[in-house]
Amino acid sequence: MNSKKHPAAFTLVELLVVIxxxxxxxxxxxxxxxxxxxxxxxxxxxxxxxxWGIGLTQYIAANKGYFPYNGPAIPGVALGxxxxxxxxxxxxNFFTDYLIKNKAVQDRQGDNVLYCPTQDWxxxxxNDPTGTGxxxxxxxxxxxxxxxxxxxxxxxxxxxxxxxxxxxxxxxPASKYHSAPIASDMLQYNATTKSWARYTSHIxxxxxxxxxxxxxxxxxxxxxxKTDNTRPNKMAIDLxxxxxxxxxxxxxxxxxxxxxx
Numbered sequence: 001m002n003s004k005k006h007p008a009a010f011t012l013v014e015l016l017v018v019i020x021x022x023x024x025x026x027x028x029x030x031x032x033x034x035x036x037x038x039x040x041x042x043x044x045x046x047x048x049x050x051x052w053g054i055g056l057t058q059y060i061a062a063n064k065g066y067f068p069y070n071g072p073a074i075p076g077v078a079l080g081x082x083x084x085x086x087x088x089x090x091x092x093n094f095f096t097d098y099l100i101k102n103k104a105v106q107d108r109q110g111d112n113v114l115y116c117p118t119q120d121w122x123x124x125x126x127n128d129p130t131g132t133g134x135x136x137x138x139x140x141x142x143x144x145x146x147x148x149x150x151x152x153x154x155x156x157x158x159x160x161x162x163x164x165x166x167x168x169x170x171x172x173p174a175s176k177y178h179s180a181p182i183a184s185d186m187l188q189y190n191a192t193t194k195s196w197a198r199y200t201s202h203i204x205x206x207x208x209x210x211x212x213x214x215x216x217x218x219x220x221x222x223x224x225x226k227t228d229n230t231r232p233n234k235m236a237i238d239l240x241x242x243x244x245x246x247x248x249x250x251x252x253x254x255x256x257x258x259x260x261x
Contacts, residue, residue, distance in 0.1 A: 038209075042202070045116040045185065046212045046220045049138070052113075052183060053218030055098030065172050067182070068094040071145030072152065079134055081144060082152045084241060084248050085122060085186065087134035095136075114138070116185050116201040116212075137201075139184045139240075139250050144168040156241045160232040161251060164240060173216040179256035185211030187225065187237060191245035211237065213252060223252055 059068060069090040070081030081088040087095075096103065099113050115123045115137030128135035146156050146165045157164035167180050185201040187208045200208045210224040228236045231253065238251040 038202075038204075041117045042212065042222060044112070045118070045201070046222065048113045048116065049183060049212055049214040049220045050218065051099060053214055053220065055094065056182075057218060059094050059098055060173065067142040067171060067173070070140065070143045072149030080149060080152075081134070081140070082149070083154050083243060084139045084141075084188075084250075085136050087136055087140055089134075091140065092134050118201045118203065119186055121198050121200075122186070137186065139186055139248060140182075141168045141180075141184075141250070142182050143171050154241050154243045158239055158242050161239065163257075164251075167240075177257060178216055179254050181213040181215055181250060181252060183214040184250045185213075187211050187249040189247040189249070191247060208237075208249075211250075213250070225249075 056067070060066065068088070069077060070088045071077075072080035073088075074080075077089045079089045079092070081091060095114065119137035122135055122137040126135070127133070144156070146152075146154070146169060156168050163177070167177055170177050186199070187196070187201065188199045189196050190199055195206065196208055197203060197206045202209050202211060208225045210222055212220050212222050214220050223237055226236045227234055231238050233239050235249065236253075237249050238253070239247055240250040241248045
């Protein structure tokens, strides 16, 4: 009778050792992979805003040096801009003509150039399921008309930020606020729920880690959010505007920006 040799199998001890090594490798690699993923998201988000900067340069050159109008509805502008992320018909046309050509308005909600990859709150089209309301996934600052629209009760100059209205009212580049950002990631806090989560981009442990900011010359800079006891709200990126319990953070500090130190 022929006897067959069975291949040697792992012993229980050997199997446990292999499992232990795999678990150790995973524990070492996971933080690095997570950090790499976060960095990739930041780069993609910054790339979106750089495209905005390129498009704005072209738009401004073609429109007598003006930013796209984002004030209340006026003749020729059916939909006015509102709060920090609702944009006017003019701004929507800017997106269509300079960023997402040949896309229907209903397709904008799925176009990442209008949303940070981490901005799910607005990507889910809260109160704007078709995209026709002009909701985007970043804060958009210039050429607003604070005070002219009674339905827009956003406070753009909260305590300690007297120049806040002028930041968002500037109609052209190269004003005295040329060093202030013109768009940024959404960092917003809900005082009712006492939470940043859901409403804010780049969240870690329920707190924003920072955001990308677009400036007039087209460059984009990442600012870390951290505690800074020298600033009014003790945050490196400080309060820019409020709407009831909503608090929007986009005030970065620079000696070249008036009322900012």
